[in-house]
Amino acid sequence: MRYTWQLSPFATTPLQLTDLQREGSVRFLLVSGERDDAAWGVVGAFWLSDEGGHGGFLVSPEALWHGSEMVRSYRGALTRGWAMERIYRYWEEQVGSTGTYMIDPEESASSLYQVARRVGTI
Numbered sequence: 001m002r003y004t005w006q007l008s009p010f011a012t013t014p015l016q017l018t019d020l021q022r023e024g025s026v027r028f029l030l031v032s033g034e035r036d037d038a039a040w041g042v043v044g045a046f047w048l049s050d051e052g053g054h055g056g057f058l059v060s061p062e063a064l065w066h067g068s069e070m071v072r073s074y075r076g077a078l079t080r081g082w083a084m085e086r087i088y089r090y091w092e093e094q095v096g097s098t099g100t101y102m103i104d105p106e107e108s109a110s111s112l113y114q115v116a117r118r119v120g121t122i
Contacts, residue, residue, distance in 0.1 A: 028046060
């Protein structure tokens with residue numbers, strides 16, 4: 001699948017709205033922390049398609065600063081040769097309170113669109 005438009009300049013994978021709906025079932029880890037307004041809330045979500053072929057981190061528009069840091073760590077891991085599945089598993093092992101973030105246990109969604117709605121990107 002080729003993506004041509006970025007939902008957010010901080011997204012790890014450029015996405016179109018139709019791509020969110022087409023992605024199919026995914027697993028995701030909701031990440032909470034300090035948002036740009038200094039309130040606690042959703043920062044974004046690590047996601048992985050059930051086939052394992054696609055993944056990334058969706059950034060909440062309310063948390064561009066901290067969300068972009070999560071994206072930077074994701075991209076850094078890709079640069080070092082980590083597979084998307086390995087990155088996802090790493091963060092899954094961090095479920096609970098980890099530093100300044102809280103990571104919820106894995107959830108499933110029938111499409112990436114549903115995850116984007118939870119994160120507030122659409």
